[in-house]
Amino acid sequence: MMETIMELKDVWKIYRMGEVEVPALRGVSVKIKKGDFVAIIGASGSGKSTMMNLIGCLDIPSRGSLYLKSQDISRLGESDLASLRGKTIGFIFQQYNLIQSMSAFENVMLPLEFLEYEDRKAANRTREILALVGLSDKMHHRPTQLSGGQQQRVSIARSLVSDPEIILADEPTGALDSVTGREVLEMLHSLWKKHGKTIIMVTHDLNLAKYASTTIELKDGEILKISKIRGIGE
Amino acid sequence: MKLNKCFKHAFNMVLHSKLRSWLTITGIVIGVAAVIAIVSIGDGMQQSLNAQLNALGGDIVTISPGFERGGGMFGMRGGGGGSSGPQATTKEIVLGRSDLQALKGLPDIALIDTNIRGSVDISYLGKTGKVSVTGVDQGVWSQITTSKIKTGRMLDSADQNVIVIGGRLASSYFDQPVGINKMITINGSAFRVVGILDDQSNSVYMPIQMAYQMIPDKTNDIYYTLVVKIRDENQLDEVITKIENKLMTARHVTTKSKDFSVSSRKEMQQARADTMNSMNTFLLAIAAVSLIVGSIGIANTMFTSVLEKTKEIGIMKAIGARNHDILLIFLFNAAFIGLVGGIIGIMLGTLLSGFMPALMGGLPMARGTAIVTLNSIFMALSVSVTVGILAGIIPAYQASKLKPVDALRYE
Numbered sequence: 001m002m003e004t005i006m007e008l009k010d011v012w013k014i015y016r017m018g019e020v021e022v023p024a025l026r027g028v029s030v031k032i033k034k035g036d037f038v039a040i041i042g043a044s045g046s047g048k049s050t051m052m053n054l055i056g057c058l059d060i061p062s063r064g065s066l067y068l069k070s071q072d073i074s075r076l077g078e079s080d081l082a083s084l085r086g087k088t089i090g091f092i093f094q095q096y097n098l099i100q101s102m103s104a105f106e107n108v109m110l111p112l113e114f115l116e117y118e119d120r121k122a123a124n125r126t127r128e129i130l131a132l133v134g135l136s137d138k139m140h141h142r143p144t145q146l147s148g149g150q151q152q153r154v155s156i157a158r159s160l161v162s163d164p165e166i167i168l169a170d171e172p173t174g175a176l177d178s179v180t181g182r183e184v185l186e187m188l189h190s191l192w193k194k195h196g197k198t199i200i201m202v203t204h205d206l207n208l209a210k211y212a213s214t215t216i217e218l219k220d221g222e223i224l225k226i227s228k229i230r231g232i233g234e
Numbered sequence: 235m236k237l238n239k240c241f242k243h244a245f246n247m248v249l250h251s252k253l254r255s256w257l258t259i260t261g262i263v264i265g266v267a268a269v270i271a272i273v274s275i276g277d278g279m280q281q282s283l284n285a286q287l288n289a290l291g292g293d294i295v296t297i298s299p300g301f302e303r304g305g306g307m308f309g310m311r312g313g314g315g316g317s318s319g320p321q322a323t324t325k326e327i328v329l330g331r332s333d334l335q336a337l338k339g340l341p342d343i344a345l346i347d348t349n350i351r352g353s354v355d356i357s358y359l360g361k362t363g364k365v366s367v368t369g370v371d372q373g374v375w376s377q378i379t380t381s382k383i384k385t386g387r388m389l390d391s392a393d394q395n396v397i398v399i400g401g402r403l404a405s406s407y408f409d410q411p412v413g414i415n416k417m418i419t420i421n422g423s424a425f426r427v428v429g430i431l432d433d434q435s436n437s438v439y440m441p442i443q444m445a446y447q448m449i450p451d452k453t454n455d456i457y458y459t460l461v462v463k464i465r466d467e468n469q470l471d472e473v474i475t476k477i478e479n480k481l482m483t484a485r486h487v488t489t490k491s492k493d494f495s496v497s498s499r500k501e502m503q504q505a506r507a508d509t510m511n512s513m514n515t516f517l518l519a520i521a522a523v524s525l526i527v528g529s530i531g532i533a534n535t536m537f538t539s540v541l542e543k544t545k546e547i548g549i550m551k552a553i554g555a556r557n558h559d560i561l562l563i564f565l566f567n568a569a570f571i572g573l574v575g576g577i578i579g580i581m582l583g584t585l586l587s588g589f590m591p592a593l594m595g596g597l598p599m600a601r602g603t604a605i606v607t608l609n610s611i612f613m614a615l616s617v618s619v620t621v622g623i624l625a626g627i628i629p630a631y632q633a634s635k636l637k638p639v640d641a642l643r644y645e
Contacts, residue, residue, distance in 0.1 A: 058552060059639040078637075079556040086554020097549045097642070101250040113239045114554035158553065 002033035004067075005165060005198050006055060011064035013050050013221075024050040026221040027064070032214075034165065037192045037199045039212035044204065047221040049170070052202045056089055056168045057081045069165075086114050090159025092188075094171035096151040098143040104130065104154045105139040111162045129157045133187065149180035156187060160197075167191060169201040173208060185211050235559040244566030248574075251539065258528075258535040259575040262621065265525030266579025266614045267586055272521050273610040274587040276514040281605060283507055293467040294378065295474060295498045297337075297460040297481065299327045327493045331455040336484035337462065342473045345374045345463040348442060350456075352449030356438070357419045361408040367420065367438045368458075369445020378463045386414040386429035393441055397425040400435030407436055421448050470498055528575065529621040536568050536629035547633055548641025557634040564630030565623055572622020576615045580606075583614070 013025040025047045032038055032055075042048045053059040054066055060074050060081075067073070068088065073081065090111075091097075098107045105126055112122040130139045133153040143151050152172065159167050169188060173181030189211050192199045201212060209215050210229070217225040248255045337346055350369045355362060370379075376388035389398055397418065404412045404427070417424045425440065446452050464473045474496050487493055540547075547560055584606045 053639045056552070058642070059637070078635075079558065082551055082554055082556040082638075085552060091552050093642075097545075097552075099546050099549060101246055110550070111553045114235050114550070114556070114559060116236055162554070 002035055004031045005034040005036075005069060006032040007065075007067040008051075008054070008061075009065045009067070011054060011061045011066055013047075013054065013059070014062040024221055025054070025061075028218075028221070028223055029064075030216060030223060030226065032198065032200065034198055035192075035196050036214050037189070037212045038201070038214045038216060039209035040200065040202045040216045040218065041204065041206060041209050042218035042224075045220075046218040048202050048204075048218050050221075051218065052168060052170055052200075055200055056091060057085050082114075086111055086162060088164050088166060090162065090164040090167045092152070092155050092159050092167065092169040092172045094174040096143070096148075096155040096175070098151055098154055098158075100143050103140045103142055104135060104146065104150075104157075107143070107154055108139075108157045108161050111158060115162055125161060126157075129161045130154075132160070133157045147180075148176050149183060152176060152180075152184050153187070156184070156191075160191070164197075166198045166200060169199065171203055172201065173203075173205070181208075235555065235562070237562070240559065240562040241566050241570075243563045244570055247539065247543070247563070247567045248570055251542075254535055254538070255571060258531045258571050259578065261528035261531035262525070262572055262575025262618050263528075263579040263582060265521065265528040265621075266576050266618050267583035268521035268524050269518065269617065270580050270583025270606065270610055270614050271586040272514065272517045273613070274583070274606040276510070276518075277605040277607055277610065278587075279510055279514075280507075283503065283510065292470065292498070292500050292503075293464050294380070295462045295464060295470070295477065295496060297329065297333070297462065297477065298458075298495050298497075299329045299493065301492055301495055329457040329460055329494065332484055333481055333494075334457070334460065336480050337460065337477065340473075340476055340480055342465055342469060342476060343462050344465045345378055347371045347374045347378045347461040347463075348457045349375075349461060350442060350445050350449060350452055350458040352445070352452060354421050354438075354448055358408040358412055358416070359410055363407065365403065365407075365436050365438055367440060367445060367449060369442035369449070370439055372441045374463075375439065378461055382432040383429050384432035386427070388429055389439060389441060393428070394444060395423070395425050396428045396440070398429035398431060398439045399427055400431050400437040401433045403436040403438065404430040423448065470500055474498060525617065525621060529625040532568055532571055532622050532625035533629065535571070536564060536626045537632075539567065540564065540629045540633040543633070544636060544641050544644040547636050548638050548644065551636070551638035552642060560636075561630050561634035564633045565626050568622045568626020568630065569619050570622070572618040572620070572625075573615070575622070576618030579618065580611055580614050 008028050008030050011025055011028045012023060014021050014023045016022075028047075028051065040048045040051055050059075054061055057068065057073055057076075058081075060066070060076075065072050065074050068084065071084075073084065076084065085091075098104075099110070102110070108130055109122050109126040112125060117125070127136070127139070130136055133156055135150060135153055135157065138146060138150060143154070146154065152175075159169075167188070172188065173184055176184060185208060188199055188201070191197045199212075201208065203209060213229060215225075215227045215229060216223060217227070334346060334348060337343055348371050352367060353364055354367045356365050357363070370389065372389035372393050373391035376390075379388075383398075384401060386398070389396065397420070399412065399418070412418065412427055412430070414427060414430065416427050418427060419425075420438070420440075425444075431437070440448070446454050462477065464470065466473075477496050478492075481494055481496075482488065482492060485493065547555075550560065587606060
């Protein structure tokens with residue numbers, strides 16, 4: 001039996017729009033097992049981005065509890081959340097979210113600087129990860145000097161550099177052409193398979209969900225269905 | 235994040251917004267340069283003032299009959315400047331032997347020079363004129379006077395028919411220059427010149443006993459002024475009080491009926507120093523205003539920078555930056571702007587302070603040389619960095635408090 005790495009218990013997220021309260025998530029409860037490849041799917045406005053923010057510890061629930069490795073993160077302060085994110089979660093964003101003034105190398109090394117790694121160790125680890133994503137020859141390029149696919153690979157490298165247990169990918173192929181998108185997904189799949197990472201991917205594309213082993217389907221802020229599937233790689 | 239990394243990121247931020255950073259830095263440069271220039275000119279004036287004070291003899295006190303101060307002050311300047319002498323409120327008021335004796339009883343006094351002054355006819359090689367002669371106690375005069383000898387020597391206690399003359403009298407008063415050992419006729423008597431002073435005066439100094447004979451209407455043991463050298467310059471105020479008390483007792487007068495005045499050159503210099511300090515404070519206030527304007531520039535730049543970098547702040551927070559990491563990066567950014575502004579400001583201020591005394595040449599107080607001290611450099615740097623940090627605190631705090639989820643959404 002796989003251990004639970006993340007659990008949402010009756011989680012609500014309510015946004016205030018002036019006088020009106022808009023619930024984005026309504027009493028969501030789900031357990032995510034360690035080593036699972038989970039795809040959170042749903043139409044626009046279904047609450048998948050809100051759910052990703054909560055799972056990624058970027059936000060805290062309005063009500064309910066959110067456990068990351070048995071720790072209730074809904075009670076943590078911003079700095080503790082930041083430390084937790086830095087150690088446990090690697091983010092891959094749709095728009096890559098690289099810092100434009102930094103080279104690929106600097107972007108990838110940044111999480112290690114926040115974790116106060118020793119310089120040489122951080123540099124070696126950064127080179128190793130950039131080699132893993134096939135960008136050894138582009139490490140001193142700025143994001144503007146890289147293609148979309150290359151930028152996303154830098155983003156993947158950055159998410160992996162601190163060796164987090166969870167990789168959180170928000171529409172990772174959303175800004176890429178189909179061929180490059182497939183490459184990125186295969187890379188994610190390989191991370192899951194070969195490195196045993198827990199991958200949580202948010203997407204609206206049902207074709208991408210085929211790579212996952214579990215799909216969580218959201219609709220109007222509620223879980224419509226949780227399915228165990230035999231993904232493409234299995 | 236380690237401090238050096240925060241500094242590196244702050245430095246990168248400055249590098250990547252060159253124009254805006256430099257414009258902000260310019261604001262600080264102007265403020266710091268103004269402070270440095272003003273402080274260094276102030277220091278220079280202070281030093282020049284101190285030098286003047288020492289040269290004039292801060293340990294010299296002049297006692298004059300009458301209660302109007304100032305008259306006695308001119309006695310020590312070699313009789314130049316056409317001074318009219320002490321202005322006694324009553325004709326009978328004089329300084330005499332009993333006053334001298336009273337002062338000799340004060341242990342704080344090192345030397346007392348008694349002198350008289352008057353106008354005499356003078357002639358040299360057929361050219362005649364009228365000059366002021368000062369009769370001095372030749373035994374102590376050389377030790378009290380601040381005049382310097384250019385050629386020859388000062389008066390000696392054994393001297394009788396000899397004089398020391400001012401530089402202008404020797405060089406250009408007569409048709410021909412007067413040299414050492416030349417004979418000058420004063421009121422019909424011949425005097426040998428033994429010394430020429432290093433000044434531009436027409437003064438003549440001779441032993442007081444000779445002066446009593448040469449200057450009409452002078453009575454022995456009645457003095458024009460008593461010039462006193464005190465033992466400890468730092469005790470000046472106390473000694474002046476003691477002199478006043480002693481003389482009031484000796485002359486049987488009270489504070490209200492006081493008939494003599496005691497003055498020191500320090501008082502005059504102090505008044506000058508006070509004026510200078512007020513002027514410095516005023517100029518510093520103007521410089522401070524420009525620094526404040528500069529700091530508002532930093533705050534403005536930092537606020538813009540926080541807005542511009544909201545997304546980056548979100549990214550950094552998402553990948554593990556804590557609030558204080560972001561706070562430090564932005565504070566270092568502001569401090570860095572302050573530091574660079576401070577360094578360039580110091581250089582510009584130093585350059586300016588070199589020109590300022592020349593520009594202010596018309597003002598008597600600006601005749602010093604500007605001095606840029608380590609102290610003022612340290613002060614300017616600390617002020618500029620502090621100003622930078624203070625101006626950066628609110629924007630940096632604002633940046634650190636951004637919610638990652640909101641910051642990431644910012645476009």
